[in-house]
Amino acid sequence: MARISLTPRRSLLFRAVEWYCKRTYGKVLDPARALAHNPRVLWTDLRFELSVAKWKELDPGLKALAVMASAASIGCSWCMDFGHWESQGRGMDVRKLRDVPMWRDSDVYTPLERDVMEYAEAMTANPPEVGDEPAARLLTALGEAAFVELTAMVAVENLRSRMNAALGLTSQGFKDHCDIPARPGTAAG
Known part of the structure; x- marks a missing residue:
């Protein structure tokens, strides 16, 4: 509530x-x-x-995965709900959207997508745990402009998700349910 x-x-x-x-x-x-x-x-x-919304250097699918990986790490069911609906409406593979909270155990992602989600989670950790190797791989694969945009998008999603979670905002019904694994002592979104 x-x-x-x-x-x-x-x-x-x-x-x-x-x-x-x-x-x-x-x-x-x-x-x-x-x-x-x-x-x-x-x-x-x-x-x-x-x-x-005018930032266009980063592939939209990679951007969506980064945003949703950050939201899942924070536990923002509102962001997961809206992100799933928005990305599915843009034609993103539903399996990729569904598996974001458990991306390490899923076989639907490319190595680049895995690097993006690893980076998003590392940036979202408190304190951030970004390693040199994953950042270097992304910089090489994406180029400087898209790498900066990826970094900024993860930071933006941290702002959104942390604000929504702190305000107690939960799934608004854009998707039929939110795939955020329950943390010990909490209920899933």
Whole structure:
């Protein structure tokens, strides 16, 4: 259950966000509802996300796997739910989306995809545990511009997932269920 009300004051900004979300996603996104309690935070987040959406150096499939590996590491079921729905809508292999939380045990990923998810998890660890070898492999495979974008995307997803998890936002039903393995003493998303 969310730790903050998901019924903010219906400011002009929030009404515009509601309209956009319903038109684009079919429903208002819970993170937008939560952030709308502070219009400056919502406005800043919107501008930031619109800018991030323009980054195009990294392959979209690799970007999606990096984002979802970070979200799974943090335990953000909202991000896993939305990421699965969004990536499936873009034609990504459903098996790859389904297996993200257990990617090490799955045979559906290429060596490059495995390196991307390893890097995303290493960056997401607290403190980060990025090793020189995986970073060098990615830099060689992707080039500098895409490597920087990958690094930035993982950092962006850490912001999203940590904020959503802290606010208590959970799966919003974009996908039929969220594949986040339960941690000892917690329930799965």
